[in-house]
Amino acid sequence: MKVFRKAASVTLVAALALTAAACSSGESKPSTSSTDSGGTANTNTKAEPKEFSVFINRSLPDYPGSTRVGDIIDKETNVKLKREYLVGDLDTKIGVMIASGHYPDLMDGGPSTSKLLSAGAYIPLDELVDKYAPNLKKLYNARWNKLKQPDGKVYFLPGWVPYEEGDKAPLLGTPQTGFWIQKAVLKEFNYPKIKTLDEYFDVIEKYAKKYPEIEGGKTIGFEGIMEGSRKHDLVNPSFFLAGYPNDGAGIANKVDGGFKVDTFQDKDMSKRYYKKLNEINAKKLLDQEMFIMNYDQYIAKLTSGRVLGLHDQRFQIGKAIDILDKEKPERSFVPLPLVYDTSIKEQYTPPLGMSTSAGMGISKDAKDPVAIIKYLDYLAKQDTQNLISWGVKDVDYKVNEKGRFYRTPDMIANFKNPEYKKQWGGDYFLGLPISVGYWADGNAARADNQAELLTTTYNDIDKEIIKAYEISSYNDLFAKPEARKYFPLFDIVLEKGGKAELTKQKIDDLLTSYIPKLVMSNPADYDKVWEEYTGKFKALDTKSYIDELQKSVDFRMKNW
Incomplete structure (x- = not known):
């Protein structure tokens, strides 16, 4: 047959x-x-x-x-x-x-x-x-x-x-990555234009103070998850905020018509992001369970309607958004392409490509x-x-x-x-x-x-937001992607058991260990914890890691 x-x-x-x-x-x-x-x-x-x-x-x-x-x-x-x-x-x-x-x-x-x-x-x-x-x-x-x-x-x-x-x-469709903010927060403050991370958290803080409880529970200003490979929502924001696309494994700077690979995990862009989360945590706006909860608990928190903001990709939070759009539309989320300052051009929308x-x-x-x-x-x-x-x-x-x-x-x-x-x-x-x-x-x-x-799927609150921001769809909030033939870095397969792969694992282990410490430490101790973290980072063989990524980038730029 x-x-x-x-x-x-x-x-x-x-x-x-x-x-x-x-x-x-x-x-x-x-x-x-x-x-x-x-x-x-x-x-x-x-x-x-x-x-x-x-x-x-x-x-x-x-x-x-x-x-x-x-x-x-x-x-x-x-x-x-x-x-x-x-x-x-x-x-x-x-x-x-x-x-x-x-x-x-x-x-x-x-x-x-x-x-x-x-x-x-x-x-x-x-x-x-x-x-x-x-x-x-x-x-x-x-x-x-x-x-x-x-x-x-x-x-x-x-x-x-x-x-x-x-x-x-x-490529149209719904934006897939960004700093998501609850629609009710935007409505409460008459749809403010939020471009920077500071502006984002200022609005969230004001809303949380005004409404300390939502749906019968404590308001959660900002949410995240650290479980295993899902922790990208706590690792990747720093390079987005600095104006880089979602390369994941590192960053690639334009140099002489090509791209030069570097790490971001030890750079000021990461220090700046975790310091901001540290400040937010000190203000009791950060979910105290974000570093220990599993994925099901994470989705349950999002669908509760109590979360005001988070950074993540839609494929990971899509089922929560679907539930909220149906049951509590004003408690659902809109993605925003935030940057550290307005001089930075954001690149949240990735170049069209295939893993x-x-x-x-x-x-x-x-x-x-x-x-x-x-x-x-x-x-x-x-x-x-x-x-x-x-x-x-x-x-x-x-x-x-x-x-x-x-x-x-x-x-x-x-x-x-x-x-x-x-x-x-x-x-x-x-x-x-x-x-x-x-x-x-x-x-x-x-x-x-x-x-x-694009617009026919929007509910009433979506239509209000679209009208208020004078856009035709949420895509209009985001810049068009820049061409990067090699894209993305995270797609490069490292030699199994080689120095680069070992270094990548050690970087991942360091992040797993130190992100909670950086975020949850006393603000007065933040710089000390960062120096401890970067000291251990510098001890890694990052050169072999970057060299192997660079070799693949050069090959792709020449042959793809």
Whole structure:
């Protein structure tokens, strides 16, 4: 039996009309025949579906077993995914996998992908893709060569792919990174223009003094999380505030037409940020549990409505924002691109690119790699990508006479409902190859990036904010990204077990140890603690770390 059958758009529409009982009144049955990948007509049989286990580096609720999108894909492919999402710390999870020597069929290692690669957990994909997956190859197009490892082979597929046509169009959608502030705070002070970190905390302090309690609990001025790899929201703000993009692993300064890599963790930009948090902590505006709570507790704090501000990326706090937008819209958040002073040009919006250091790969334990690559190829088709990202035509979106995708007000309201989104099920395919660019017909591959939907998804408080700041969308608050061909630094894979990787780990360990000390210390002792921290930082072999990053940057600038 073939692994899957072609999913023509007509088939998808018909299938959805029959499986949408949870969200529509009509119900019918999927078509009983289609065409397989080789072009041979087939009729559905009662054959048992193939099951593939998959680990996805995302914190999502367990798959409910049946969703509208998932059921269509299951029927079209005769494949079921046994999903496992991230619970707890990623590095710990990956470490347990490697120690056991046993892996799921598919794995998205996220920032720990290199560890899986070094452990020999992945199989090469080149021959499989060349023979069985033309849609995958098309999806990654010119970027395919960037995925090759030092041995010349490709082992994993990044989950977010800017399709080729997308390079020619602006990336829209919702801003993903910033200093988030509660909408009620902006409304309370008649929508002030907040550009700097000092202005941001001044407004938060005033609101907290005026409203020491919210929703029956103590107001939390500023929130954060230190758990494992999630602590980027306490590490990265310093370089954003100094006007650098999200390179993560370091900073890159423009020099003589190129870029020179440096550390930021020991620079004044970091000292300045932690000193500000230290001051905020002394004023009792900082959550006293931020350094010890786990991710679930963090999301619970955000959804309580008591948090006035935080720095984070939307992928980490998205489910909290979705809940707040539905249940307590004025307690939800707006991202702001703050800087230390107004002479600094912010770069919160990253240059359009694709991660080349992390993604979904097939493990050495997979029993049927051919079937898996065919399944991924089915997912990579434009029709399937639209199903995953938009839903089904006339149920989740419509198409106007010009061929533009749009959603009615009722459809927009549906997608603000977490329960509807759960029954819809498209988000459960995140982590697998997903296009985030624009198709040749001009439609955005992701609904969030469709220009027509930017303002129609806003609720009443959003519309007030947009009007007050005289902008058309929240994107207008942010500067357009600057081109950086090498971008990003955090995507560079360091030699396993080498000096650079060891130094990177030691830097991470130092931050884990000293950020709480810097923030929670007596303000009078701050400089002393900073000197202690930087003294230990200087003792590290940062030269080998920077040199290896620089070598990769130079290569990318020359060859990409």
